Amino acid sequence: MNKKEWKELAESKVIFLDGATGSNLYKKGMPAGVCPEKWILENPEKLIELQMEFIEAGTDILYAPTFTGNRIKLKEYGLENDIQHMNHVLVGLSKEAVKRAKEKYPERKIWVAGDLTMTGEQVYPIGKMLVEELIDVYKEQVKYLLEADVDLFVVETMMSLQETRAAVIAIKECCDLPIMATLTFNDDCKTLFGTDPATAVVVLENLGVSAVGLNCSTGPDKMLTVVEEMKRVATIPIIAKPNAGLPHLEDGETVFDMQPEEFAKHMEELVEAGAAIVGGCCGSTPEHIKALTKKIGSRKPVPCNTEKVRALSTERKTLQFDLDGRFMVVGERINPTGKKALQAELREGNLDMVLQFAQEQKDNGASILDVNVGMNGIDEKEMMLKVVNELTLASDLPLCIDSSHIPVIEAALRIYPGRALVNSVSLEKEKFEKLIPIVKKYGAMFILLPLSDEGLPKDLDEKKEIIQIILQEAKRQGFTEKDIVVDGLVNTIGANKMAAWETMETIRHCKHDLGIATICGLSNISFGLPERIFVNSTFLALAIREGLTMAIANPSQNLLMNVAFATDLLMNKEEADVNYIKRVTQNPMTIVTETKDAAKEVEGSQNFDKVAEAVIKGRRKQVVDLVKEALEAGQDPQHMIETMLIPAINEVGRLFDKQIYFLPQLISSAETMKIAIDYLEPMLKKENETxxxxxxxxxxxxxxxxxxxxxxxxxxxxxxxxxxxxxxxxxxxxxxxxxxxxxxxxxxxxxxxxxxxxxxxxxxxxxxxxxxxxxxxxxxxxxxxxxxxxxxxxxxxxxxxxxxxxxxxxxxxx
CATH class of the missing domain: 3.40.50.280 (Cobalamin-binding domain)
Incomplete structure (x- = not known):
């Protein structure tokens, strides 16, 4: 079955799965405690008979009895060396059931799904099994199932989202067949490992499964809330495969209390709530499936959502956001740049400060954690994996994986059990060609950075052009606008007076013209200026007004954060009033700035002649006229450089060192001096050049x-x-x-x-x-x-x- 056939099937009708294998085989004589796969191989007709009964009841997709046919589970019975043979033959039995059924129902199409489930091992960092080892375990079984010619795959009865990811990745790296994935949820609507329904959908749908849902653990009457939550965020079909009610002992045997008609009635409610692929798990018999197919008939499923949600997640929690939602901060502190203490800890392999920064940033209002461990003296890839594993346990904030090295990003995405944000994809050849497919493979979102191999865009039009080129390629590879966050690319206002306006226009263009979220790093805007926090905070307020979704910043800067919350309040965003009051009352602050009598310092520069004063004051438009006046008054060009221009630039340096002048003045004065020297250069005597x-x-x-x-x-x-x-x-x-x-x-x-x-x-x-x-x-x-x-x-x-x-x-x- 290819993806096109799957899509046509899923849109044409509610798909019927089979019922329980294990509980029905017990009725057919399978003893408790044996290896089910081995017993089936010894009693093949029992399995074929059962599966033919399911087909007669209306099943469209049979689960091959390869449920625990992975090396780890088979090792419990000493059968790990028979893994290839067992998977081949078990699939063959299901294929035989389909073949015999086709003789009776030649008009019907029945598919066989290769069935994978948990290994029973805990995944690192909770357990000892590394994600890569787990992927290899699943890959081995997947390859044997492919050799046996399964039509599609199902990953079922999963309690761990991380283990589900590993199985899905293993399948995707071996083939392009459709994948169904179902987890088991407790009464609190969470898995044993704390994953909620929306998070399961966000992670697995973006990872590339064809359908997602739940099975086992409860009857259909207890599944409605989970199905509704999944349907709310999914654009792919929802699977519901419940037990036949609750189990209880009767004459020493485990029986389930929900009869076929009642089962079908509750299943109809699940279909009306959005379940499009239905069947039965423990306790469900061919009679349950027959009642189900009779009740649902050939009705079409509730249509899937056409648009994905814009969301990031951890393994346990999803962060949904939209273009008009509250402003969010990406905490920037987990980055060794400029942090000697953090650098020292990372070199020692100590992550105490990383965890401290994570908690502090959450407490101060960060919604996402940027993680960058690039520095000299460590193995960046190894350290990134350690940090991601630790943060997976310690924090419920989604991660932004930040590195300039593609292998580091891929390694982090491979083990991250949620949906991460990647920082970043640009039009630089290496990243553009290699990183987009990697982001897609692991179901992440990415920051689109409008840079090319030529460097910074020369103007706003080129910036928009770069955004469009990357966006179109991303769409070609399966991304939508909701998978991308555009970096507004903030330049310093001290070097480019249009820097703020150009960023605002980029934000406006992305939100209103393209429907894409935006992000920026704030600190660049004020580089080289005094009291930078005022520039940064004001710039942030203006950017939020234009539609900025998030910014990379230090959430411990109270003025910056309070301005962000106040801006949301003034823009009447949902719950902004409560959030603002909570923020400012919990973070009281007093603004005190150092005062300097800069005027007196600069006043001393008035004693310079007019040419020197023009350099000191950055008077680019006047300096040539003043140089001409000096020349007409008899000044020698070389003498002017030595006694006017060089002393003037030295004075600028003095003012800069004392933080009376800042980057804009320094640039302006340097450019003014250059203009003067360029004018004088043709007049200089070559022999006097030094x-x-x-x-x-x-x-x-x-x-x-x-x-x-x-x-x-x-x-x-x-x-x-x-x-x-x-x-x-x-x-x-x-x-x-x-x-x-x-x-x-x-x-x-x-x-x-x-x-x-x-x-x-x-x-x-x-x-x-x-x-x-x-x-x-x-x-x-x-x-x-x-x-x-x-x-x-x-x-x-x-x-x-x-x-x-x-x-x-x-x-x-x-």
Whole structure:
């Protein structure tokens, strides 16, 4: 049976399954305590007879008696080495029942499902069985069932969602046949491991099963709530295969109390509630199935929902959200960047701080936990698996898997028992081609990051174009708009005055034009500015107004969180009033800011001449006219650079160091000085030119961020250095070859991401191998002095002004 045949069948009629195998075989003489599969092989006609009775009663799909035919269960009877033969023959018996029935009912089509169930082993971290080992156990049985030519698969009577996932993954990695999956639910409408009906549907439907539901544990009269909850969120058929009521002992035998007519009556209620595939479990006889098929007849099922819910989940809880719902925070703290204590713990394999951060972020209002363990000195993949396993037990918040390495993401998705969010998929060739299929395979959602191999989009139109390209490819691979969250890609307002507007327009476009959720990282917007929390909080309020769904942020920042709750309140979102009051009363705060008499500090700059003052004040439009005036007054071009421009940029550096000037002023002044130097350069006497040194600048391989690097280039040029800017995502070999060719004095390396910073070490090692004399300096948002010392760099600077001082010191120019 292929997926098309399955879809046609499921839409045409309510599908009838068979009834109980075990309890009916006991009636036919099977003793208690024996291996059912072995007894069936010894008494094949008993099984064939029973299954023919089910077919005569109206069954469309027979379950092959391979229920516990996996290696682990068979080992309990010493039969693990007979696994291939047993599965082959057991499927063959069901095929024989179908063959004999077809002679009597030639017009009917009956399918045989390969049946898988629990192994009895607990999955790590609760037990010792690793997910990968469990997948291999199921794969072995699946391959034998495929050899026996089953038409489809059923994974049934499951108590653990994680174990169900493992079985489904095993089947998907072996074939493309339809998969039905059913779990057992207790009276509290949860599985033994705490999974609720909606969570089971969200995880398994997105994992790729063709139908999902419940079986065993109770009669049909107790299944209505679970079926209704599943139907509410599912876009695939719902399965109901209950017991024939409750068991009790009668003359020493276990019997079930629900007669066929009563069973059929309650089953009709389940069909009306949305169950589209029905049958019986323990205690249900061919008479129960006959009463069921007679009651339901050939009626069509309640149509499936046409749209999926937008949801993430853990194993035990689902987080549903929509475009007009409450704003959510993705807690950013489980990330070693800039956290020395966390780095030290991770290197020791200690996860106490990770668990502490998880709990604190939940307590402070986070809805999702971002998990990034990228750092130097550890095996990122191994550490990611440890952290995901620990958080699976410790937290009920869904995880956002955050890594630049595809194998790390895939390893995390493979073991995560819920539905995760992946951070992120871009138009960079590697991620675009390889990561989308992986996200789809494991049923995750993903953050769409509008970047390409060319780097940041040059304008809003290019950003929208990148979003559209990724969206179309994702749809081609089976995703919908509800599986994607677009990153608004926040740039710093200090470097791009349109940064906030461009992000707002991206959010508006995604919500209103595309119907897609959005996310952003807040802190970029205020980089280089004083009192950043005010910029971040105001930006957040404006973004929520435009439709921002979630943001990656630190939920312990009370002002930021209170603004988010207040914005929801003002926008009249559901329960926003109660949430706001609860938030601010539990997190009282007083805002105190440090005051500085910046005006007096800047006032001292008024003593500079007009050209220098123009540089200090960043007067780009006036500086050329002022330079011309100075030239007409007899000033020498070289003298102007030495006595006006360089002192002016030094003064800007002083103001920047004292945090009186910030990134926007620094950029503006540097650009003003560049304009002046560009005008004067043709007039300079070549013999008077002094070459201070040659600097190679590059953002390392794999990293496409270059704002900070560009500013360093500009500042170094203004101070008279020859700077060769190799750009971003620069291969190590190109850096080394250029340094040789240009006889560079300094190699400057930049990186913004923890996952690319290790390339710096590669460059240093290659430089040593080539015996280069160039000194190597490093910088970037994730870089620290400790890291520079660790990898053997000659220097580290935290910003452009400090980089100039560092280069001068290394070249003895101070």
């Amino acid at each position: 070459k201070l040194g040659t600097v190679i600048m590059a953002t390392v391989a794999g990293d496409i961020h270059d704002i900070g690097k560009n500013l360093v280039v500009l500042m170094l040029k203004n101070y008279g250095f020859e700077v060769i800017d190799l750009g971003k995502d620069v291969p190590t070999e190109l850096i080394i070859e250029t340094a040789k060719e240009k006889n560079a004095d300094i190699i400057g390396l930049s990186a913004l991401m923890t996952t690319t910073m290790t390339e710096m070490k590669t460059v240093i090692e290659r430089a040593k191998e080539e015996k280069l004399t160039a000194r190597i300096i490093i910088g970037g948002a994730v870089i620290t002095q400790d890291y520079a010392d660790e990898i053997g760099a000659d220097g580290y600077s935290r910003d452009a002004q400090e980089a100039v001082k560092l280069v001068k010191r290394l070249l003895d120019l101070n």
